[in-house]
Amino acid sequence: MSTSTLITIIVIAAVVVIALAVGLWMAARRRRLQKKFGPEYDRTVEAEGGRMAAERELRAREERHDKLEIKELPPARRERYAVEWSTVQEHFVDRPEDSVEEADALVSRLMRERGYPTDDYRGQLRDLSVDHGRTLEHYRAAHDVKVRSAGHQTTTEELRGAMVHYRALFDDLLTDQRSR
Numbered sequence: 001m002s003t004s005t006l007i008t009i010i011v012i013a014a015v016v017v018i019a020l021a022v023g024l025w026m027a028a029r030r031r032r033l034q035k036k037f038g039p040e041y042d043r044t045v046e047a048e049g050g051r052m053a054a055e056r057e058l059r060a061r062e063e064r065h066d067k068l069e070i071k072e073l074p075p076a077r078r079e080r081y082a083v084e085w086s087t088v089q090e091h092f093v094d095r096p097e098d099s100v101e102e103a104d105a106l107v108s109r110l111m112r113e114r115g116y117p118t119d120d121y122r123g124q125l126r127d128l129s130v131d132h133g134r135t136l137e138h139y140r141a142a143h144d145v146k147v148r149s150a151g152h153q154t155t156t157e158e159l160r161g162a163m164v165h166y167r168a169l170f171d172d173l174l175t176d177q178r179s180r
């Protein structure tokens with residue numbers, strides 16, 4: 001076997017090994033993002049028009065999230081929020097639309113106290129998706145009902161559903177107390 005043939009075989013083998021390593025690395029990264037973001041991964045793939053663009057977006061969210069100062073709440077503050085939630089739920093019987101507004105405000109206040117920016121809804125979705133991707137769909141559904149209820153275009157059952165959805169994110173924010 002000539003030297004040039006041997007070199008060609010070694011180069012081809014090296015390229016194959018490198019391609020395999022890159023493929024395995026990308027697959028591991030994709031699995032990590034899918035696990036971390038849950039249903040938000042697929043939603044982002046659809047919204048961004050492909051996996052590569054979606055994964056860039058999700059990594060950008062992670063980088064932004066890493067710069068936030070998400071903090072743990074002391075037990076007394078968590079208990080206070082739980083009591084406030086109970087009050088909001090009690091109001092539902094007499095004032096369902098107002099209760100949905102109150103629930104939205106309470107969730108926003110909890111997000112803000114934990115360290116999430118609450119300036120705009122899309123930003124909230126982006127920032128929450130990193131640690132709360134599994135309950136984010138609840139927030140979307142609740143927010144949609146809240147927006148429609150402002151125009152009195154919702155049924156009591158839809159408002160009740162919004163309360164359940166808000167509660168899912170509220171509980172997730174209140175119980176996820178890993179300090180960063």
